[in-house]
Amino acid sequence: MRHLLAALLLLLAGLTSPARADSAAALQAMLDQARARATTQGCEAVPRDSLAGVLCNGHIRVGVRGNYPNFGIADGLGADTRRSGFEIEVARAIAARLGVEARFVTVTPANRIANLVERRVDLVIATMGHTLQRDEQVRFIRPHYYQSTTVVVGDRRITARSLDQMAGRTVCVPLGNADTLHLVQHGVRLLIFDSPQQLVDALKREICSLAMHDDSFFSNSFADPAFAARFEQKLAISALPWGMATPPGSDLAAFLDGLSAQWHAEGRFLQAATGFPIARGFLEDQRSLWSSPACIAAGATPAPGCLGEPSDTTLPPTRFAPDVDRFEAWLRDTLGISITLPMLKTEVAFEAFLRGIIFSLVLVVGSIISTLGLAMLFASALCARPAAARIAARMATGVLQCSPLVLLLFFGYMVASTLVPYSAPVALVIAVVMIGLYNGSSAAQAIGEYHATQRSTSATWPPLRGAIQGAAVQIMSFLVNATKSSAVASMVGVPELLNELTDITSFTSERIMTYSFLLVFYTLLVSLVVTLMRSLQGVFERRAAA
Template identity: 45%
Template sequence: MRLLRRCALALRTALAVLVLLGGSVAAREDDSPDARLARLLEEARDAADTAACSSPDTDRLVRIFCAGHIRVGIREYYPLFATRVGNVRDGYEVDVAQALAKKLGVDVEFLRVNAASRIPLLAEDRIDLIIATMGHNTQRDTQVRFIRPHYYRSETIVVGPKPLAITGWDDIPGRTVCVTIGNGSNADLVAHDARLLLFDEAGVLPDRLLDGTCTLAAQDDSFFADAFTEPGFAARFDTKFGFAQVPWGMAVAREHSDRLATALDLISQIFHRDGVFLEIARKHHIATGFLQEQRKLWSSPTCNTATGFTNRACLLPAFDAELEPTPFAGAVTDFEDWFSALTGVELSLPMLKTMPAWSLFLSGIANTLVLIAGALSGTLLFALLIGLALSSTHRLPRWLARGLVVVLQSSPIVLTLVVASAVTHALLPYSAATALGAAIVALGLVNGSNAGQAIGEAMASLRAEEAASGRHVDQLFVRAVGRAATQIVAFLINAAKGTPIASFIGAPELLSALTDITSFSSGRATTYTLLLVFYTLVVIVVVALCRRLQVALEGRQVPAR
């Protein structure tokens, strides 16, 4: 009997353990993203059988089940990610959309979107989901509801010829980098003293690298992925370094999309865990480093739960794309709105709205004023020195001065600027000060040589008059300067008007600053109109001052005796 009681007790204990283990397994299964997704989809399908599908208040997931398809906004030309040839679509994002639709048990309907239209089309309920190379940043968080975890991540890369020794930011100052207008990462390049060459479309960048127009180009690594599949391109160029990592997010509307968003969150989590995203990426030959990391992360017990997509430890933060506003940004926006309402003309003043742009704008104005003052001073100084040499009674200084004048008059101003910049940078490391100094010397030499020639010719005519009259003239050089005053003033004005060309060699004057601002902001028309107004006012002031100088010089002519 005692043996039987012991056996019964052991049996009851074993049964209790099995029940506990079964409950624990069931609890774990219930806590899985798969179980939660199955329940959510079942509830939505049941709701679709009874709900008013046409009601705008009905969750979009229910309406998708009512319609039997999901409308996905997608690009039609982004090689390797989404392309369309005829009726055939191909790419990583195309396959991701199809895999999502299959998981939901519905068909997929593709609609073409671009960077400008994707969010408005979602807001207008013309699409249910965006999968269109859209970076998840803090600015867009207020416009759409991003699906977490992210399905891809890109970074801006700097691409250049393989032999070129560029390894990081320390090698960028003073170098020209080709970029597209409006790319937020351009602000980083500007902050590291790169000189930007702007293009409207990214598609031209590989060709501009191949034909030598661009030595370096910066754009998303996802964009250059296609170029690197070309053997000729890959043989000549490589990635120098990357920066500004941005996670890519699918997105749904912020309103009436709670169920849809949660379902897509769970599917994304499962696709990372099971390597679905990773296999699709391998199929299309795009970079998989990020997806490999994500698969490992979402396979971990910490993240592989029914609420993993809400766990901050498992998620990437949105890219912080907000630029610090100026204290008067609000007033500037109000003025823009008032002006547009009054005139019907869209006015944009980006240089007044953010601190990086405002700082560049102020520096550009200050550097321009320094450049103009330096160019005027240099022109006057070189004019006097070259005029004095041309007026010398000794042959050597006259011949040297004439040779210099011939060379400078025969060379395009841009070439003179480039030579001055090359010599300066060979002797000194690149900086804003050296670029300005090189521009001042070049502008001073070019305009001063012409003004100096006028002084030399005036000196020759005065000596001829002196010889013909037989009378001595005191202070002959001073009188020659006075006689050449008109030409001197003309070349001083020309020096002031020519200062914007200094941006060609990287002098950080206003044209260069506004180009940098335009590269990561909008409002090109307003920006360059403002530039025109600024230089017009500056030249008016210079002309007025030069007229006074002309009067003073002409008054210094000494009468013969």
């Protein structure tokens, strides 16, 4: 069997080697032409970031990550900086192929494209996903040199292994990741972190039991036996191809396209990954793919049919998004106020925003009604003639009043999950009931205490109505409290405004304006309820006086 495999490999090598030889010759011809151009036109006349420019300079400026384990790590400062990682190896190999020195520039996800556009670097190899949106800004090299998969990693003791099973759970996510939309659509709550390293720290410190990021990022953590013993990959969400990129219009890109195809075929990318604990499945697949002669067209050009497509992470804009942009610009230019309104700019964000407002309003109204209803229910037991009913009601209200609302919500959620599957309306009903129980028990106690005072001074059993009127102020304060605490329902996945704006933040990255709006919305809502309660109180007092 082994001999048969070896024979097949030899046969394949025989079949493919002419194509590879052609490809290598074509790449060499491109280099020779660039050198000739530099000689004939002079180094001053060729653009710095062109192939000829790089050859003239004798070095290539490569933007790389400085803090991404196994891909681009920088230790030390200045000239003493020691770099390591898969992408560093690739950059060094490219420089060696060009016969120039690799000069590294540390870039971040926030500035890597700007560095290319402003031509501060000739090439970026910095964990950059190839998307249609980025295609408009820089020139991506294809075939892609790597591919990451967004995964959810979690505690091994947690049994959830699908998006549906994640419903109602909290997943810690990095800020500005479009894949959070997949989680949100399945009723997952998000806890957002600024940096990837914070996610790993949060997992280790048990702040999070589930976290989402690229598998490439988690590879370093899984190389640690202690981490691997505690955590595992729960599910994969989506794949993102990673591309090297050059400034737009640079002829270096065409050379690198051919070189990438050739290196995949030769297993050079796989070789560069040696020594780093990163996923190699994509590299192995690409090696098989680009070993096929059909994938290399004439002149070392990769055949379009073999190339991976960029991801489309575009969110459809709202029809009034241009007006929102103009409004933001007007505020900035006229009043000097810089604000962004991401919730109004894309369809998905706007729908979430509207849903959040509607759910918040329903939640508040429902919480007020349930608080009032349950207060009356408990109060009728607390003021009942049979002592057993009063004692039982007092014990129940005592426990409910002293249980943290968060705990009550999760308790209700857990009990309900034995009866019905999770859905937003189910979460809403649970929240309404639990907020009602929490505040209603306190309001009922106030009624009960008033009734007890009346009993001590009255020869007959006082009516419940009188106790309710006597405790009206406390009842109203607990109705206000129910409104104030309604946002806590977000913890069991009710898609009210806090939850929806958190989801919007997770893929838009804008936070200050979003959360300021949230605070204003809820404060106004509470103020409205307070005003209504005061009006009601006035009506009751006038009636009592009459």
